[in-house]
Amino acid sequence: MHTADPAIRVRGLTKSYGQVKVLRGIDLDVRRGTVFALLGPNGAGKTTLVRILSTLVHPEAGQAVVAGHDVVRAPHQVRAAISLTGQNAAVDELLTGVENLRMIGRLRRLGRAESRRRASELLARFDLAEAARRPVKTYSGGMRRRLDLAMSLVTRPPVIFLDEPTTGLDPRSRQDMWDLIKDLADAGTTVFLTTQYLEEADRLAHHIVMINGGRVVAQGTAAQLKSTLAGEHVELTFADPVALSAAAAHLGAEATRPDPGAPVLRVPTDGSAAQVRRMLDRLAAVGVEADAIAVKKPTLDDVFLSLTARPAPATEVNA
Numbered sequence: 001m002h003t004a005d006p007a008i009r010v011r012g013l014t015k016s017y018g019q020v021k022v023l024r025g026i027d028l029d030v031r032r033g034t035v036f037a038l039l040g041p042n043g044a045g046k047t048t049l050v051r052i053l054s055t056l057v058h059p060e061a062g063q064a065v066v067a068g069h070d071v072v073r074a075p076h077q078v079r080a081a082i083s084l085t086g087q088n089a090a091v092d093e094l095l096t097g098v099e100n101l102r103m104i105g106r107l108r109r110l111g112r113a114e115s116r117r118r119a120s121e122l123l124a125r126f127d128l129a130e131a132a133r134r135p136v137k138t139y140s141g142g143m144r145r146r147l148d149l150a151m152s153l154v155t156r157p158p159v160i161f162l163d164e165p166t167t168g169l170d171p172r173s174r175q176d177m178w179d180l181i182k183d184l185a186d187a188g189t190t191v192f193l194t195t196q197y198l199e200e201a202d203r204l205a206h207h208i209v210m211i212n213g214g215r216v217v218a219q220g221t222a223a224q225l226k227s228t229l230a231g232e233h234v235e236l237t238f239a240d241p242v243a244l245s246a247a248a249a250h251l252g253a254e255a256t257r258p259d260p261g262a263p264v265l266r267v268p269t270d271g272s273a274a275q276v277r278r279m280l281d282r283l284a285a286v287g288v289e290a291d292a293i294a295v296k297k298p299t300l301d302d303v304f305l306s307l308t309a310r311p312a313p314a315t316e317v318n319a
């Protein structure tokens with residue numbers, strides 16, 4: 001594979017289950033050594049796409065190339081270049097952490113000594129050394145996630161798929177997982193992750209693709225996606241409807257009501273204190289005072305909600 005080639009290249013990928021078209025023509029590229037985030041509502045087809053890219057499920061049409069190999073024509077080569085962790089973890093509950101790691105090493109033909117060495121290294125790195133000799137069934141959710149990720153790194157694959165790596169983790173464990181993912185990408189690993197936490201994509205991902213209804217509905221960096229929405233603004237709340245009307249009249253076209261049912265005015269801002277003060281001074285000059293004020297920046301959550309507002313109906317194949 002040429003170094004400029006993407007680590008993952010997907011073109012026109014489709015997949016149906018029975019009558020339901022889950023993927024309706026997905027195109028995407030993942031640059032090598034970057035973190036890529038796939039976002040979409042529940043049932044959008046994220047896990048299905050991950051399973052196709054990791055050769056567990058056959059696509060219906062289209063093409064997917066992972067680490068230079070076609071997932072349909074060269075599944076063994078793809079499998080040798082990837083690892084997958086996520087919603088269906090491969091951890092054996094009855095074995096200890098260290099036994100699980102050594103077993104993977106042996107399955108991947110590392111040899112006994114190398115398997116032991118790699119297991120110790122990963123246990124230390126994933127903060128599992130103390131729990132190493134306990135059966136996994138006694139591990140907490142966060143410990144399991146860390147072990148799951150450690151298991152997929154035993155043989156240092158160039159491409160790693162993480163299906164919701166931080167679901168159910170507490171804020172500290174999530175932060176630890178983010179640090180690990182960043183380290184992986186810094187070391188040159190390509191990370192393909194799915195997540196329901198848009199903050200996660202915002203912090204980690206070099207490139208984000210949102211899917212809905214089986215299609216890509218948006219893609220770009222977090223900043224690019226956010227810039228598709230209205231910019232930073234101030235929200236003024238008025239308990240008194242008369243005050244609201246007076247403020248709206250005084251601020252003129254600058255002020256809009258985002259929700260006609262709520263006593264809120266929205267005014268664009270550059271986020272500076274001076275600009276906000278001038279606006280409040282103008283209102284005070286006509287005797288109007290807001291009861292609450294909040295400065296809002298668009299988040300990826302806002303982008304996601306605006307793009308997935310309408311629930312995507314399950315679509316018939318021959319519709």
Ligand SMILES: Nc1ncnc2c1ncn2[C@@H]1O[C@H](COP(=O)(O)OP(=O)(O)OP(=O)(O)O)[C@@H](O)[C@H]1O
Binds near residue numbers: 046
């Ligand atoms: N093996 C299967 N047989 C039948 N339908 C399936 C199968 N796997 C997935 N589906 C359906 O495909 C659709 C997409 O499922 P998928 O698990 O890919 O979604 P997802 O985006 O990962 O959702 P979540 O955010 O809940 O994990 C769903 O409607 C699901 O019911």
Ligand SMILES: [Mg+2]
Binds near residue numbers: 046048
């Ligand atoms: Mg899923």
